[in-house]
Amino acid sequence: MSGIRLENVFKAYGDATVVRDLSLTIPQGEFFTLLGPSGSGKTTTLSIIAGFTMADRGRVFINGRDATRAEPRERGLGMVFQNYAIFPHLNVFENVAFPLTVKKVPKVEIAKRVADALEMVKLTGFERRYARQLSGGQQQRVALARAIVAHPPIVLMDEPLGALDKNLRYHMQMEIKEISTRLGMTVVYVTHDQEEALTMSDRIAIMNGGVIAQMGPPREVYERPQSAFVAKFLGEADLIRVERQSGCLVGPGSLPVRAGEDNGSLQKGQLFLRPEKVTLCDPGTGEAGCTLRGKVHQVAFLGNVIRFEVELEDGTIILSDVANAAGIKNFPVGAAVDVTWLPEHARLLED
Amino acid sequence: MKGTIGQSKVSRRNFLVGAGTLLAAPYVLKGKALAAGQVVVRTPGGAYDDIMRKFVYDPFTAETGIQVVPVAATVSKLLAMFKANNVEIDLIDTGEGPLITLSRMGALAPIEYDKWTWSRPEDVAPEYRRPDTVANFVYSSVLAFNTETFPGDNHPKNWVDFWDAEKFPGPRMLTDMAAGSPSLEFALLAAGVKKEDLYPIDIDRAFKMLTELRPHIRKFWDSGAVSAQLLSDKEVVMGCIWNGRLQTIIEKGAPLNYVWDGNMIQVQALGIFKDSPNRAAAQRLVDFMTQPDVQAKYVAALRYGPTNLKAFDHISADLLEMMPGGPKSRELGFVQNTEWWEDNRDKVNRVWSRWILG
Amino acid sequence: MPLGPLAKWLLLAPAVALLLVLFLTPVGWFISASLMELGSWQDIWDEVAAVMGTGVIVRSIINTNGISLAVTLLTLVIGYPVAYAMTRARGLTFTLILVCVVLPYFTSTIVRTYAWMVILGRNGIINQLLLGMGLVDEPLQLMYNRLGVLIGMTYVLLPYMVLTLFATMKSVDGRLLQAAAGMGARPMTIFTRVFFPLTFHGVMAGSLIVYILAMGFFITPALMGGPDDLMMAMLIEREVELSHNWPVAAIMTIILLVITLSLYAVYTRFSDSSEERLA
Structure with a gap:
């Protein structure tokens, strides 16, 4: 079985419970969004899936395997980070090639796959540039290319468009959606922007206080909220x-x-x-x-x-x-x- | 320019060791607070100041009302003060060598021997008196050895023995150029030169002797503290050392002894800057310091020797035995020729550097 | 808030003034006054040729740079893990490491060096221990040679390296390391491919500081070194204090200054091009 499954995942920092017995299943190929205000537990949930944070209780399954205690590098996930996390000492090519180089993929293969990834995000010709020579949107594309270059079945995205202005953001939403559909990737997407969530997702989980307040397709959660919180969070x-x-x-x-x-x-x-x-x-x-x-x-x-x-x-x-x-x-x-x-x-x- | 010159070297050095140039500021400010009724004295500092305060400065103040302010200053700082026409020190209490340098530059005022009231100039041994400097004590470099390594009578008795590493094995120490002068005189004595014939020093011959002994020399020392440390830590088993330093560690229980044979008497002297603000008071302090009973007290405390021969009358017989410049020391040793060193130090320094790195 | 060019210069003014008054003016005065003693340019040139001709200064330059390089590498090898530990440590552990690192600065160089004598001497603690355990038959010669110089100088200069590296490491974005881990990199790969390159300008800065400071050392090598561990600052010191030969001291000072400034120039060129990428 592919995809992601969380079972009763619990995480607290001291007295503060961040994620409270959360369970969810994300099937292969779904664009799944964790939406919620800051402090709702959505980023921690993503971090638990990625392996940067260990859950206190509960289990994490990735592609059917129990990955609860696995190191991040063993999980085989692609990631787009908030603020992109582009290596400033590496150029665009080296950044995008990073997930392949650490896996000792042959050079010729790397060159080909980096070229493909850059073409997909429309950055062909920018190989020799460094992060500071790129616009916000271009940096975002580098981060995206790097996340997909190794063809991971699952890609995690943590507020990837948060730093972009409104027009560019809409444009990038479309591109991300298109690429994820084309590659058949499972995407777990974290945002606090309800419009973004509604635009892109197959399914949205609205989080509040460490639990999922409601989960469902965009239209359903928008039109049939089950609580005043969900109603107010998804638009007017x-x-x-x-x-x-x-x-x-x-x-x-x-x-x-x-x-x-x-x-x-x-x-x-x-x-x-x-x-x-x-x-x-x-x-x-x-x-x-x-x-x-x-x-x-x-x-x-x-x-x-x-x-x-x-x-x-x-x-x-x-x-x-x-x-x-x-x-x-x-x-x-x-x-x-x-x-x-x-x-x-x-x-x-x-x- | 005035005011920054005296510390030019200090700030450069501080830059080099990274300690920050601000550290030099107090040196600039200090000298300015001179008031009437003061004498600013350059001294070697440390314990020396305490002893001098007790036996000389405080009694002098009690008698005359003139305050004595000891300050530390390197020789180059004294030179810089004079060259920059910014003299902030009245009386210089330092080795005779640097004073002769200053004297030759015309920096010193004549010592007013005719106005002395406490001391009689003729009581000071003639070789310790110059027109613009007068010696205030003498000290001696002696051959010291470890009594555990060389027990009983089986110890090096002169510099010939010192050079004989087969008969008396073990690591040794001699002086570094940085201490003022390397031990060329001892090298020549070891080569069989008579002490009357040491000067002018045959530099090449002396360095040949040093080359011979070099494998057995652990360290050429450049400060009294290092020499004492090397001996008391048994880092070396014999070496030349200033007698005052040696006495101090012997009294602390270090198993050490020394011989007077071939000891080198060196002279510490006083000089007065001719442009100094408190010249008259400085002249009086020189007079006061040279009195037999005053000198007897401070040289006894410092383990050094007096320059006023009348001071020996105030010194006990057993102390006289171990006193540099005393009867035994003068009989078996020699007085270092400061004039020769002033003429040749630059040259010896160059030869030394080449020898050290060669 | 970004600063205008005028404001920047105003902020720099006290530092520039301090440098001018307390460093450049005295050094300028010292050099010009000393060289003036020699007279004409020809005389100055003759003296330079004489100083260089003896080979002493050349040997000393080689010594000085050799010692400085070795000390720089030692502080780097020792300091890098220490600085890294500091970035990881919290609370009491952090304070403890910090205190240990800067402790040398609470004692004078002289006192510190005598303490080394007690530890490293022929009959010092280390040799007693080695002899007692039967690991050696003869006391090891740990000081009054090049080894002593390196031990002493490394100890004194270590804080400069550690604190410089610490500042750089602290500024490394932890998310980059996390990102690398997420992309499949092993800890060793994260270090060699990400962390070390990101701290490399700190390594260069720390090395430059240590190297330049080491170039000017003279107390520690004089006390802990052997006779041939003659560094340039010691030569200059002797020319000033003993020979009173200021012109030669001035020439040596210029040579030392030129070497130091050239190193600095190389460093700034290097760091400019690397900062460009990281900015």
Whole structure:
């Protein structure tokens, strides 16, 4: 069996538990992302997979073999490090060749594979340069080429794009994704950038406080978060306090609300909506059961989207993102509006 | 330029050993604090200062109210002071050789023998008196040996024996050029030259003798402390050494003894910078220091010999036996010819370097 | 915050002033005043030829550089592991190593050297031990020869090497070593291919400092060496103190200075080109 499997991995530094009984399975060929705020345990988890950190308890399987106690060099992983970790005393060729030279691969073979790797990251012709002579993006490509040159089945990436500016970052996301798909690599990717995670991953594990808060494909975790934390971490979220009165959910202004997949078990909670699923209409025109009343608090022009901030009767602020398309209806600040949505877009979350 | 010159060598050297040039600053500042009623004396430093303070400086201050400030200074610093016209020292208490150098440069004021009140100039032996220097004590380089290695009467008795490595085997020591002069006189005595005929020294002949003995010489010493260490650690079993140093380690229990035969009497002297700020006070201190009873006390404490012959009257008979420049020392030894060394030191230094590296 | 060129010069000013007042001026004065004693250029040249002609100075230059080179290599071989241990050590262990390394500087050269005599002498601790264990029949000659000079100077100069190397090693990015391990390198390979190259400019800097300092030594070789361990500074010292031959001392000083500065120039060229890559 290939891929990675963690079983009840636990790691603490003194009193501080960093990873708490974490188990996960990453099948061969998957682009898997560990997403979370700093201190959530995602980097430690990656480090345990890489072998730089030893877990206190639990086991690590790599390609079916128990690698819990194996040295990093015995694990046969490719790695892209935060800040790239390019050797400053070696040029691009020597850097990329490093994983092959230490394995005593014949020179001719090295030359060929380094050339291939550099071509793949579009750095052909930069062989003799040193790190300080390269731009951030080029350094990133060197790091990438070095991670894949030995054709490792698994590549670990620790916030590899953190130091790049936004445009370049998007560009590199696409390239990394393309290369990993082309080579059929298993990628374990660590980031704190939710957009990056959503763009690239086959599956995302959102970590918080050393445990996985939720794990699933990007669309699922984005649209069907199981907690307010996941909802808020993956982009903007509207959360409305609701409670159940005689079987029905009631929101601010004692208006009834409905949510998809509500089995009636929760007595109170938060109604979750993505801002792009929330629409505004003139007062009194919203459909009962999925409408709340409020007034426009602020309007922000974001280019492709116009963002309305609506204050509900209990003071809750609701965001509504409206595509900046032809025929868009404008609501001035202070205008009374109805806030509506489709019931299947709303989810009831625990507090 | 003024003020930086005196320490030019010091700062260069400090740079070379990396200790930082700032260390030299106190030397520049020190000399400036001269007030009336002071004499600044260049001394060899260390224990010497303590003894001189007890028997000379403090009594002098008690009698005259003049403070005595001992300072350390190398000969080259004294030369630099004079050349840079920035004299910060009044009285120089050093080997006669450097004083003759200074004297020849015209740096020294005449000793005012006619104004002496405490001492009588004629009591000072004539060979210890010069117009601008007067000797304040003498010391002697003697042949010392280890009494465990050479027990009873079976020990080297003169420099001929010292050169005989078959009869008296074991590592030896002699002086290095850096000590002031290498042991050329002893080499010539070993070659059979009479002590009256030592000067002018036959340099080539002396070095031939040194070459002969060189395999048996563990170390050419360049400071009194090293010579004492070598003997007391039994690093060498015989060697020439200053008698004062030798007495000190013998009294500490080292199994050592010495012979007076062929001992070389060397002269320490006083001189006064002619441009010094406290000349008059310095003249008085010279006068005070030369008194028979004062001299008797400090030479006894230092294990050296007096230059005022009347001082012998204040010294006990058994101490007289071991006193350099005393009757026995003068009978069996000779006085080093400082003038010859001043004329020839540069030349000997060159021959020495070539010999050492050759 | 990056500094403008003016601010940089202002920060350097005290150091430059100190160097000027306390080093360059006295040395300049010493050399010019000494050479002026000789008179014309022809006389100066004749004296130079005479000094070089005896061969003594040449032998001494060879001695000085030979000893300096040996001491540099010894401090490097001994100092490198010590400095590395310091980068790994924490708390009390670190303090202990540091104290041991800089301890020589709490005692004077003279006291330190006499301590060596007690340890290395013919009847010193080491020889007593070796004789007692029956490993040797005769006391070993551990000092008053070249070996003594090397032991003494290595000890005195070791801190310069260790502290320079320590600073360099401390600045090595640990993630690079981790990266190398992650890429399959064994500890020995990580050392030879990554750690050592990354600390190489520290090795060069430390070696240069030790070498240049060693060139100017004279107390330790005088006390611990044999008669032929004559270094240049000792020759200069003797010309100044004994012969009072300042012109010759000045010429020797210039020779020593020229050798030292040339070494420094070679070093800066070297380090410029390597810094360029590492910056």
